[in-house]
Amino acid sequence: xxxxxxxxxxxxxxxxxxxxxxxxxxxxxxxxxxxxxxxxxxxxxxxxxxxxxxxxxxxxxxxxxxxxxxxxxxxxxxxxxxxxxxxxxxxxxxxxxxxxxxxxxxxxxxxxxxxxxxx
Numbered sequence: 508x509x510x511x512x513x514x515x516x517x518x519x520x521x522x523x524x525x526x527x528x529x530x531x532x533x534x535x536x537x538x539x540x541x542x543x544x545x546x547x548x549x550x551x552x553x554x555x556x557x558x559x560x561x562x563x564x565x566x567x568x569x570x571x572x573x574x575x576x577x578x579x580x581x582x583x584x585x586x587x588x589x590x591x592x593x594x595x596x597x598x599x600x601x602x603x604x605x606x607x608x609x610x611x612x613x614x615x616x617x618x619x620x621x622x623x624x625x626x
Contacts, residue, residue, distance in 0.1 A: 519578040577610035
């Protein structure tokens with residue numbers, strides 16, 4: 508179990524580092540003068556490109572935050588001795604699945620709604 512705990516912590520630390528690297532700065536696209544030297548460009552193509560980049564960055568950050576939460580929850584399940592147990596059907600999740608997706612909450616034939624992308 509110590510190996511699993513170390514793996515989960517290492518992945519959580521790595522994910523948190525990636526979140527920090529992406530940052531979460533405020534964008535002043537509604538107020539061009541508020542940005543000083545970082546004001547929004549007048550070129551519509553460049554503005555569109557910046558918006559797309561910002562949306563990708565926010566999407567990546569959101570996905571990393573979700574992964575960090577899942578890893579933290581996996582550590583909590585490990586602490587409660589519930590790690591590796593399917594949350595829906597209480598069956599055992601295979602070790603190979605847990606190696607591939609350490610934060611898994613369901614076995615392959617029983618994916619939970621979050622893993623399928625269903626809310």
